[in-house]
Amino acid sequence: MMDRAVHREIAGVAIPDLPGQMVIGGREVDAADGDRIETVDPATGRVFADVPSATLADVDAAVEEARKALRGPWRATLPAERGRILNRVAQLIRRDAERLAVIETLDSGKPLAESRGDVSTAAGYFEYYAGIADKLQGDGIPLGTDYMSFTLHEPVGVTAHIIPWNFPLVTTARGVAPALAAGNTAVVKPASQTPLTALALAGLLAEAGLPAGVYNAVTGRGGVIGDALCGHPGVDHVTFTGSVPTGINVMKVAADRVTSVTLELGGKSPVVVLADADLDAAVEGTLKAIYMNAGQVCSAGSRLVIDRKVHAAMLERLVARARQLSVGHGLGDPKLGPLVSDSHRRTVAAYVDGARARGIAVATGGGPVEVAGFEGGYFYAPTILDAVDARDPVVQEEIFGPVLAVQVVDSAEEAVDVANGTPFGLCAGIYTRDISRAMRFARDVDAGQVFINQYFAGGIQTPFGGTKLSGFGREKGLAALAAYYQVKCITARI
Template structure:
C-alpha cells in the first residue's frame, strides 16, 4: 500500500500490532477492530437516521472529489482499463449517495390494527456489528455496496478488503473518516482470510457476516459463521451464459457477448463465460466474434488499453491452465490462448482474449469458473436445448438471452436458474437500486444485496402494539 499504516481501528490509522506487513498480521489487530466496533455500535445506532444519511452523503461527495485519484489507484492496483476503473469509482460515489438518502427515512412501517385503540407498527433495528469480507476484482464498488447499507441502518462495521487490492479500500475509509464518521464505527484490517477473516467470522462481538468471493472460500466462511451463530450473506462464483437465438441482431449479439466476456478482463463473477448459440447462426456468430475479440487492445490501463492484465501471477496461471484443459478436451481454439510477452507486457500478467468453439456441456471450460477472458461457445439445436445447457451447471448468478421473439424472452426469464436474468443485454453491469444475488452455488440464497433488499440483511424487525 505504500505505507505501513494499513489498519483503521477505533478512528485511527495504526500499524499492525506486530509491526509486520499484512502478509503476517497478528490476530490481535482483528480482535481490537471488533472490540472497537462493539464499543461504538450503540452510539451509532442511536444517531438519528438523517444524521447518518448526512455523513454518508458527505462521504459520497469526498469520493467524488477524489475520483481521479481513486481511479488511478484502482488501475495501478487491480489493472482495470481506465473507463472501467472510473465507472467503478463512480458507482461507489452513487451508492453512498443512494444509501445516504435511504438512511433519512428508514425506520419501519405502520399497519392497521384490529382494535380502534391500538397503534400497530414495525421498527427496523440494526444487527449490531457487521463483518464485511470483500474481493479484489471490484475493490471499491463491492465494499461500498456492503458498507453503505450497513452504516445507513445503524450498524458498526469491521471490514477486511482483499490483500491484492487494499489501497483503494484505504482511501474509501479515509473518505468516511473525513465525512465525520465517529471513531470505531468502521474498522478496516488488511491481511489473509485465515487470520483476519477467521476472527471476524467467529468473534462473539460480530452479529452478521457478509462475504463476496469464490465459492470454495465462501462456503467455508459461511459454515464457520453459521456455527458461531451469525447471520450470513454469501455471494460467490458464476458460470454465466448468454443464449443467442436465430432472431437476434447478430451485430448486437456479438457486442453483448464480447463485452460480457472480455470486459474487466473477465474477472467478474457476472462475466459471460459461455455463449450458447443456435446452430442456424452459429458459424456467422463465431466469425464476427473472433473479429471482435481480435480488435481488443490489451495493455496497461494507464496507457488507454481496452483490456488490462489479470490481477496476479496466480490468476494468470489459473487462466492458462484452463486454456490447456480446453485444448486437451477437444474444444477448438479460434483466437487467443496465449500469454502476451514483450513490451509493454513483461511487467504484468497479460493474456489474450480467448474464444473456444465446439465446446460441449461436460467440458470443464463449459462448467467451471475460469475468472479470466476465456469464452466457451456451445452450439444448440433449439430453445429447449439452450435452456437445458444454460441451467446444467452448479452456478446460477447472471444470465442473458439475445432474441427478438417475445415468447423466447419470457420463457427465458421464467425458466433460467439465475438470480439475474437479462434480455438483449450483457451478463455484467448492475443497477444499484434493485436486488442482486444468485442461486445454487452462486449464493447462500439468504439475503440480497443492493437496493431496498440491501438494507434487510443488516436489520432486525420489531413489531410494536401501542394500546391507548
C-alpha cells in the first residue's frame, strides 16, 4: 500500500497529515488481518491514502467496546458534563477546520468552500445537541392522589451509524451528536470512498474528554461491515443514510434482531416556480439546489417544475448561468468538483445519454468534462434536460449528479400533482409571491421538508427526513433525539 507519510501539494494547497487507522475502544488499530483499502482523489483518479479494511472480528470488538463504555464511565457521566464535552468537540472542530476541510475535499471531491461549510455545520451539530444533554427530562402523569406515575428518557444503547460518501463529516456529526447527548455510545462505519474525516473526528472527541469506547470508527467494505453492524446483537439502533436499495437491505437485516432504524434515503425533489415568482431568486435557488456538491445530494432540487408562462425566460437564464459554472479540483475551489468515482460518472452519463436517445432536449451540458492538469478526474458538465415527460426515468429515478430535469406545467394545481409524481418524498421547494399559494403547496405536497422562496432553507434546528421511498424517521433538530432515547414509565401506588 501507499506511503501515508508522503506530503504533497495539490492545486496549491498543502496536504495535511492523514488519519490511517481505525479507532476501537480509544485505541488506533489496524484491521485484525492487516488488510487495507485505498481511497482515491476523485479529481485526479489517483490513490492518496489507505485505511484498514475491517473484519467481522473488528466489528465485534468495536461493539463490545461500545457496550463496555455504555455500562461504565459514560453511564456515570453527568448529563451536564456530556454537554460540556460536546461543546469542547465543537470548539476543536473549529480549531482544526482548515485541516478537516482539505481532507474532506480530497476524499469526496467537493469544492473547498463547500467543505468549509460542512465543517462549520458539523461543529454546529455538537454545539446544538450539547445544549440539550441535561434537558432530556420525562413527564409526570396525573393518575390521581393514590398514584405517582412518571416517565424517564433513557439511552437506547449502542448506536450504529452507516455514513454516506457525499457528506461524510456532516452526516457523522448529525447522527453522533444527538446520540451522545442522549447518553448512547456509537460505532461509526464511514463509506469506503470517504473514510478519513470520521477517523479524524475520533481524535478530537478523545481530546475533548470523551471516554474511550464511546465513539468507535471502523472502516471497510460496506456489504460486509455494514451488514455485520446492522445485524449485530449488541447494536440497539441503526442510523443509515444512503441509497434506497441499501436502505431496504439495512431494514431487513436489522429486522431479524428487531433493531430500530432511522432511514434517510434518496430523493427526486421538485423546485416549483410559478408565473409570479421572482425569477432572479428562483434562478439562484435552482442553481444551488441542483449543482451543490455536483448534484450528489439526496435533497437536491433535481426537478424544475415551472409554469409555462415563465419557462422560456427562466430556462434562458439558467442555461447561461450553468455554462458559466467553473469545474475543477475541489482544492482550487471551483463551483463544481468531480463526481465521486468513475463508475458513478458512467451511471450519470448513462441517464443523460438515454434521455438524449429518447429525444429529450439537452439545453446545456450533457457529457464529461476534461480539466487541464486533472485529466484523470471524474468531472461531468452541469446539465439541463428540457421539457421532460413525467414518466421518463430522468424524472422518476434518482440520478445523483449535476442533471436538472425540467417539467412544464400550466397551473399551480398541476404543479402540485407533478411535484408529487415520483416515488420519493424528501424535499420540495416553491417560488411564488403569493403566500397563500405557497402554503397550499406546503399543505398538499408529499415531502418531509418544504422550502418557500429559498431552497435549502433552515438548518441544524429543522427536522429532516422523508416520506415514501425517501425513508422514515427524522434527523436534525429536537425531533432527531426521539431515535436515541427510549421512554420508561414508572408507576407507584402510594
